[in-house]
Structures are given as structure tokens and as C-alpha cells.
Amino acid sequence: MKHPLSRLRLSKLSSFTLVELLVVIGIIAILAAVLLTAGTSALRAAQRAKAQNMAVQIQAAVTSYYTEYSVYPIVGGGAGADVYYNASDLTDWENLTYALCGNINPYSPTTPATTTVTNTRSIAFLSLRKADVDVNGVPVNPINPYATGVNQYFNIAMDGNYDGLLGNNGTASGVITNFALPAMLVLPAITQGVAVWANCNTGNGTNNTFYVHTY
Numbered sequence: 001m002k003h004p005l006s007r008l009r010l011s012k013l014s015s016f017t018l019v020e021l022l023v024v025i026g027i028i029a030i031l032a033a034v035l036l037t038a039g040t041s042a043l044r045a046a047q048r049a050k051a052q053n054m055a056v057q058i059q060a061a062v063t064s065y066y067t068e069y070s071v072y073p074i075v076g077g078g079a080g081a082d083v084y085y086n087a088s089d090l091t092d093w094e095n096l097t098y099a100l101c102g103n104i105n106p107y108s109p110t111t112p113a114t115t116t117v118t119n120t121r122s123i124a125f126l127s128l129r130k131a132d133v134d135v136n137g138v139p140v141n142p143i144n145p146y147a148t149g150v151n152q153y154f155n156i157a158m159d160g161n162y163d164g165l166l167g168n169n170g171t172a173s174g175v176i177t178n179f180a181l182p183a184m185l186v187l188p189a190i191t192q193g194v195a196v197w198a199n200c201n202t203g204n205g206t207n208n209t210f211y212v213h214t215y
Helices: 004-014 018-069 090-100
Strands: 083-085 155-158 194-199 211-213
Touching: 018 090, 018 155, 018 194, 018 211, 083 090
Parallel strands: none
Antiparallel strands: 083 155, 155 194, 194 211
């Protein structure tokens, strides 16, 4: 028979003290925070990659439209100047998307879609899923798809005056952002027919490192 004192000593040796429990809990909390941060970073990187892919797809679709019809898919045919659609031009974006998708509303393919952009052959230059667009069929930025503000959508510019310079719209400054500079100054023009870009910062940040763009 073991002595009661021996059992008490064994009990003390085999149990955690309060300090030890707090240390273990603290370590678990730190590891959880690290894993959560890593998981969030990975998710945002994947969303940014998807946004870049969508921007490239939209640009390729517009270029293909131009190759097919010898004009850019400008809403209403354009006014002889470079055009620029952003979050303030959702009706224009809607018409553009319908035409690029073969006169189909990507949010509801069975719903008849009308557009002021001509696609007489109903060619599907762009393929978008319901999850890629808002309820009106406008492509949304995957990094922040349902937040309010300008970051929710893509920006697109097209060479509407066909002078081979995108961003030279007859005014003192165009709309093509210079991502090579920290201040993201406006470029006077670039030799490109179409450009697409989106703000993939968290919230309303403007760090040019976290934009996606096709030029």
C-alpha cells in the first residue's frame, strides 16, 4: 500500500498548473492567428488572380469583337472619342457585357437580353458564369464583389477615335492610370486599343501594387 504522501506527490507531478495551462492556451491562440492570417492572405491572392484573369478575358473579348466587326463594342456606336466605363457607367457595362456574351445575359441566360451594342452574328466572345456578375449581368471584381464603392467593378477604356492611342481623348488628361508610378498619375496615352483594370486593395485603398491591369 502506497503512502498517502506519495499519492499526493504523484498527483502534483501529473497535473498542469494554472500558469502552464495559460501558456498552452496562449500558444494555441498564436498558432490559430498565424493560420488565419495565412489563410486570408491565400484567399485574397486567389481572388486577385481571378480578377486578373477576368480582366484579361474581357480585354481579349473586346479585341476579338474588333477583329470580327472592325469596330470596338462601344455603346451607341461611340462619339469619335476614346470611351471609358467604370462603376458610374453600369448601364454601359451591362450593354457591353450582353453583346460580348453573344447577346445573352450571363446572370440569367434564359432571359432575353437587349443591347445597344451590335453583335449581329450573336458570337460569344466572352463566357461568364452567374457568380462572375451582379444581378444586372455586369462583371464584378472578385476581390470585393459585393462591397459598395468604385472597387466593386472593373474599369475599361477603348480607342473610340481609332487613332491608335488609348487615353488621348482630346482633353488635357486621359483616363489611363500609370501603375508604374506610386502616385498612379494618368498616362497621356498608350498604344493599345483596349485596357481593363481593377482595384484589388482591401476596402478603398489605392496602393498600385494591388491593382490588376492588362497594360
